[in-house]
Amino acid sequence: MEAAGSLTSHCCFCSMQCGMTLVRSDPKAEINGPAGYTVKPSPDFPVATGRLCQKGLNALDHARHPSRILHPFRRTEGSAGDPAAAQGPKEWERASWEEALTDIAGRIRAIQGRAGKDAVAVYGGGSLTNEVCYLMGKFTRVALQSRYIDYNGRYCMSSAAAASNRAFGLDRGMTFPLSEIPKAKYIIIAGANVAECQPTLVPYLMEAKKNGAILVTTDPRNTMTSKMADLHVRLQPGFDSVFVNGLLNVLIREKLYDARFVAERTTGLGEVEEAVRPFTPERVEELTGVLEAVTRTIARGFAKAETGIVLTARGLEQQVNGVENTLNYINLCLLTGKIGRAGCGYGAVTGQANGQGGREHGQKADQLPGYRSIEDPAARRHVAGVWGIEPDELPGKGVSAYEMIQKIDEGEIRALIVLGSNPVVSSPNSRFVERALAKLELLVVVDLFETETASRAHWLLPGSSFLEGEGTLTNLEGRVFHRPRAFSPPGESLPDYEILCRLAEKLGRGEYFRYPSIEAVFAELCRASAGGPADYSGLTYDRLIRAKGVHWPCPAPEHPGTPMLFTGRFAHADGRARLFGITPKLPAEPADAEYPYVLTTGRLPNHYLSGVQTRRTEALLKKAPVPVAEVHPRLAAAVGLGVGSRIRLTSRRDSLVFEVKVTEGIHPRTIFVPFHWGGELCINRLTNDKLDPVSSMPEFKICAVKAEKA
Ligand SMILES: Nc1nc2c(c(=O)[nH]1)N[C@H]1C(S)=C(S)[C@@H](COP(=O)(O)OP(=O)(O)OC[C@H]3O[C@@H](n4cnc5c(=O)[nH]c(N)nc54)[C@H](O)[C@@H]3O)O[C@H]1N2
Ligand SMILES: Nc1nc2c(c(=O)[nH]1)N[C@H]1C(S)=C(S)[C@@H](COP(=O)(O)OP(=O)(O)OC[C@H]3O[C@@H](n4cnc5c(=O)[nH]c(N)nc54)[C@H](O)[C@@H]3O)O[C@H]1N2
Ligand code: SF4
Ligand SMILES: [Mo]
Numbered sequence: 001m002e003a004a005g006s007l008t009s010h011c012c013f014c015s016m017q018c019g020m021t022l023v024r025s026d027p028k029a030e031i032n033g034p035a036g037y038t039v040k041p042s043p044d045f046p047v048a049t050g051r052l053c054q055k056g057l058n059a060l061d062h063a064r065h066p067s068r069i070l071h072p073f074r075r076t077e078g079s080a081g082d083p084a085a086a087q088g089p090k091e092w093e094r095a096s097w098e099e100a101l102t103d104i105a106g107r108i109r110a111i112q113g114r115a116g117k118d119a120v121a122v123y124g125g126g127s128l129t130n131e132v133c134y135l136m137g138k139f140t141r142v143a144l145q146s147r148y149i150d151y152n153g154r155y156c157m158s159s160a161a162a163a164s165n166r167a168f169g170l171d172r173g174m175t176f177p178l179s180e181i182p183k184a185k186y187i188i189i190a191g192a193n194v195a196e197c198q199p200t201l202v203p204y205l206m207e208a209k210k211n212g213a214i215l216v217t218t219d220p221r222n223t224m225t226s227k228m229a230d231l232h233v234r235l236q237p238g239f240d241s242v243f244v245n246g247l248l249n250v251l252i253r254e255k256l257y258d259a260r261f262v263a264e265r266t267t268g269l270g271e272v273e274e275a276v277r278p279f280t281p282e283r284v285e286e287l288t289g290v291l292e293a294v295t296r297t298i299a300r301g302f303a304k305a306e307t308g309i310v311l312t313a314r315g316l317e318q319q320v321n322g323v324e325n326t327l328n329y330i331n332l333c334l335l336t337g338k339i340g341r342a343g344c345g346y347g348a349v350t351g352q353a354n355g356q357g358g359r360e361h362g363q364k365a366d367q368l369p370g371y372r373s374i375e376d377p378a379a380r381r382h383v384a385g386v387w388g389i390e391p392d393e394l395p396g397k398g399v400s401a402y403e404m405i406q407k408i409d410e411g412e413i414r415a416l417i418v419l420g421s422n423p424v425v426s427s428p429n430s431r432f433v434e435r436a437l438a439k440l441e442l443l444v445v446v447d448l449f450e451t452e453t454a455s456r457a458h459w460l461l462p463g464s465s466f467l468e469g470e471g472t473l474t475n476l477e478g479r480v481f482h483r484p485r486a487f488s489p490p491g492e493s494l495p496d497y498e499i500l501c502r503l504a505e506k507l508g509r510g511e512y513f514r515y516p517s518i519e520a521v522f523a524e525l526c527r528a529s530a531g532g533p534a535d536y537s538g539l540t541y542d543r544l545i546r547a548k549g550v551h552w553p554c555p556a557p558e559h560p561g562t563p564m565l566f567t568g569r570f571a572h573a574d575g576r577a578r579l580f581g582i583t584p585k586l587p588a589e590p591a592d593a594e595y596p597y598v599l600t601t602g603r604l605p606n607h608y609l610s611g612v613q614t615r616r617t618e619a620l621l622k623k624a625p626v627p628v629a630e631v632h633p634r635l636a637a638a639v640g641l642g643v644g645s646r647i648r649l650t651s652r653r654d655s656l657v658f659e660v661k662v663t664e665g666i667h668p669r670t671i672f673v674p675f676h677w678g679g680e681l682c683i684n685r686l687t688n689d690k691l692d693p694v695s696s697m698p699e700f701k702i703c704a705v706k707a708e709k710a
Helices: 083-087 097-115 130-144 158-168 178-183 199-210 240-253 259-265 269-276 281-288 292-304 322-335 377-387 401-410 430-437 496-506 518-529 541-547 633-639
Strands: 006-010 019-024 037-041 073-075 092-094 120-124 149-151 186-190 214-219 231-234 309-312 345-348 415-419 442-447 459-462 471-474 479-483 597-602 628-631 647-650 655-662 670-674 703-709
Touching: 006 479, 073 097, 097 120, 097 415, 097 442, 097 459, 097 496, 120 130, 120 401, 130 149, 130 471, 130 496, 130 518, 149 401, 158 322, 158 345, 178 199, 186 292, 186 322, 199 214, 214 292, 231 292, 240 269, 240 281, 240 292, 240 322, 259 322, 269 322, 281 292, 309 322, 322 345, 377 518, 401 430, 415 496, 471 518, 479 541, 628 633, 628 647, 633 655, 633 703, 647 670
Parallel strands: 120 149, 120 415, 186 214, 186 309, 214 231, 309 345, 415 442, 442 459, 597 670, 628 655
Antiparallel strands: 006 019, 019 037, 073 092, 073 459, 471 479, 597 703, 628 670, 647 655, 647 703
């Protein structure tokens, strides 16, 4: 039970979704607002067992920041000197909700009248609740009747999702609950920096190590995660599939794989044997520099360990070969029979608060709620039935997030609603994105702040923070849980769901969006998901609150939920998992004589994504006020960097200058820059926008650059 005067919530940042208690530390402060509250870890929520990282401890600060947008604002280029404009950011004019929604709906109808329904698109996010994600999809298909919706999870989980769907027939990031980690005797963490990105997962790894587990990491850099490892494999970006083929080669040549499991529960062994034949550990050493003894040791160790887990994240997934890289790591689990039993499994470590649920309920271009395909006639009938429309009225599938931006550039999409993302900072080749968005006839951004994307909008609408919207989220282990509302939205800001429903009303489609409460939205989501892969139909708020979360699938009220997947069968029709033989391919833009270095990008422990929230949090910003490029001493010497020098990085798209940190802990020809800043510090101005052909994931982790002393 909470102490009197305290409230319960969950951190808004990563996929661990640690529980937090908000303690009223200033008795004089207003009760209905975060001003007088302090964050404490909540021991009640089982996942993080009473821990919060720096970001969680400071999570109230952005929500109560003075720059929060508290009213609808309309862009008024010529309104300087207008007294109304003084109340908001420059060039913005404050408006009422009535004016805002009436104008937006009128413009949408005019654009659709001229250019067709698909001229209006929606761009969502993975930090939103399941209920809001669900409504984003329903709003697009039913209120706008457009095919174009996608979300920032395309830049995040799409390669891992596609790989899991291919291999297992189902995508739930982790196939096991976190509580299995301490039972694993061998853990491989590939392209994942969990110690900096999911810090409260570390105690599970420490527990496993205490129980005798061996921990292996692969990364081009030394990170806080690799520092925990028994063996760290320093790979140049783009070489994971070569290295994994080396491991698989040893497993097969030395007959170390689990022949019975492979025969009974998988198909495709022959394909793998074929693909990995050339990749002897000696050959892998020539290609990657990883000593052949290291490859052999890891292959043998993992195969012989009684239990084992493989975790991957964006390091190898955010590449044009991201799906294949991921499939190869999944091969390791399948060949060794390490899945579907205690202490075993594969996990793609989900990133955002609701990165998992965000991709299950219809925000993806080709999906309906419950992780159903929008091209499956039975799924269309079911969901149309729940929504009270004819299946024919449902649009077909749209395109991925970055491809929507390309369609804006080409003029096919003319209006965009962004809710819960900052694509001007987080998209690859972001200069192109800036130019494309400038072509829009209507850009509506629903956010807490005037972000780099919002500053280009025609309308900026004040949405709700994590403290103000009740709903459910699904964490990295597939646990669906309830997050209560702590405070009412400040000023005139509204819960996101209400904004969508009110806009639907203005568009003349209100009859489909009248809910007595947010709980009613969840009940409808559960019905829509019934019978789908991500089946939530056995869940209710009451049950989630009592049980502190339930793992999906949960198809009936009496069903206990499914913490461990694939115990008896995989989700393909024949019950078997698929092995895939992977022939490693080059990245889209390998280093060459003109652009001799590889730029890779990623995260810092104290910032979050496009930085909108954490750059507004003083305690976090002061630890990393600007992005710093990490370079190897040899590269620094080759470029002629001295103490205090800055580095100019130039890709085929743009050129920017950064502060430098020289460190032995990075691959000598690789440069790392974090992506949490906008404008002249936005590393995505340099990144490559080539997409994985299956997942449409951009290649954030590899592009070729020149480096010079600035
Ligand atoms: N502090 C913090 N935590 C976060 C976030 C944040 O912004 N800040 N974001 C959240 C989100 S949305 C996500 S998706 C997750 C992301 O979590 P991660 O994927 O763990 O984070 P990244 O830093 O993007 O990439 C992980 C590592 O991949 C390495 N890498 C680069 N190229 C390669 C390669 O070719 N092979 C291999 N093996 N490794 C490579 C990088 O050096 C980096 O250390 O974190 C979540 N947690
Ligand atoms: N170079 C490079 N680029 C990357 C990556 C990388 O590793 N390298 N990683 C990619 C990944 S994994 C991800 S997930 C994306 C994420 O990139 P973005 O989608 O841009 O992520 P955020 O910065 O979280 O943007 C979320 C926005 O929504 C707002 N917001 C937060 N909560 C709410 C809410 O409840 N309601 C409303 N209305 N608004 C809210 C925030 O203020 C913020 O402006 O970036 C991708 N871009
Ligand atoms: S580990 Fe993730 S969810 Fe937990 S406090 Fe840190 S950022 Fe928040
Ligand atoms: Mo992400």
